[in-house]
Amino acid sequence: MKKExxxxxxxxxxxxxxxxxxxxxxxxxxxxxxxFSYWTFEPCEKGAYRYRVDFxxxxxxxxxxxxxxxxxxxxxxxCITVGSLLIACVKAExxxxxxxxxxxxxxxxLYTRLMRHIWxxxxxxxxxxxxxxxxxxxxxxxxxxxLKNSINNLVLWGFLAVLILAVAAPTYCKLxxxxxxxxEEKQIFES
Numbered sequence: 001m002k003k004e005x006x007x008x009x010x011x012x013x014x015x016x017x018x019x020x021x022x023x024x025x026x027x028x029x030x031x032x033x034x035x036f037s038y039w040t041f042e043p044c045e046k047g048a049y050r051y052r053v054d055f056x057x058x059x060x061x062x063x064x065x066x067x068x069x070x071x072x073x074x075x076x077x078x079c080i081t082v083g084s085l086l087i088a089c090v091k092a093e094x095x096x097x098x099x100x101x102x103x104x105x106x107x108x109x110l111y112t113r114l115m116r117h118i119w120x121x122x123x124x125x126x127x128x129x130x131x132x133x134x135x136x137x138x139x140x141x142x143x144x145x146x147l148k149n150s151i152n153n154l155v156l157w158g159f160l161a162v163l164i165l166a167v168a169a170p171t172y173c174k175l176x177x178x179x180x181x182x183x184e185e186k187q188i189f190e191s
Contacts, residue, residue, distance in 0.1 A: 001043060003029055008037045010121075011084045012114045012171055014053040021051035021087065031089060034082045050095035052077075054086040057113055084117075104186045111179035118172045121164060 009017045021031055029041035030049050060069060060081045069079045069086065077088040077098065090098045101107045138144075 002032070003041045003043075005039045005041070006037055007039060010167070010171075011055060012118050012121075012168070012175070014055050014085065014114070017085070017087075018051050018053045021053075021089075025049040025051065025092075031080060031087065034080065034087075048092055049089050050092050050098070052088045052090070052098065052100045054088070054100050055084055055110065055114060055117070056086070057084060057117060059084050060086050104182045104189075108179055108182050108186065111175045111182070115172060115175050115179070118168045118175075121168055 007020070009020075024031070024041060025044065026047050028043055028046040030044035031039060031051070032042050033040045056065065059065065065086075069081070072079055072086075072088050075098065076094055077090050080087045080089070088098075088100065101110060
């Protein structure tokens with residue numbers, strides 16, 4: 001018997017995804033595949049598996065990505081790729097020694113990649129700025145038709161911008177704080 005759950009995780013929420021997958025394993029469900037935010041699980045012994053999640057902007061379809069997956073599989077992990085994410089599943093008894101990131105520098109690099117990815121998701125904000133400038137020019141020139149069109153577009157793009165910011169900003173702030181703390185620790189311990 002398989003179980004399918006529809007759940008969306010933005011790429012930059014890897015810690016939440018990892019926690020959710022581990023919770024599913026603790027309930028006796030092992031991930032077998034993911035397809036367009038549909039996660040398919042099969043029954044397993046409760047708590048038998050642990051998950052680690054990695055992120056690469058370029059995904060894992062490159063030669064380097066495939067070598068990385070082969071290396072993880074040689075270490076005993078079962079790997080599933082989901083776009084820019086790599087999900088590594090290991091048996092619970094091996095989980096204490098299986099970490100994808102074991103030093104501060106690699107964690108800092110991961111958080112930097114995730115923060116950059118979030119900024120790229122903010123690209124829809126550019127039209128908002130363009131429409132704001134057009135509305136300002138129209139208001140200065142007294143062009144009511146152009147002003148009305150720009151205001152309508154501002155409302156649409158403004159709603160989209162607020163939605164994106166509402167979703168991404170809290171995660172970005174968390175990543176920023178973690179990265180900052182790691183940079184401070186690195187400076188203390190490597191000085």
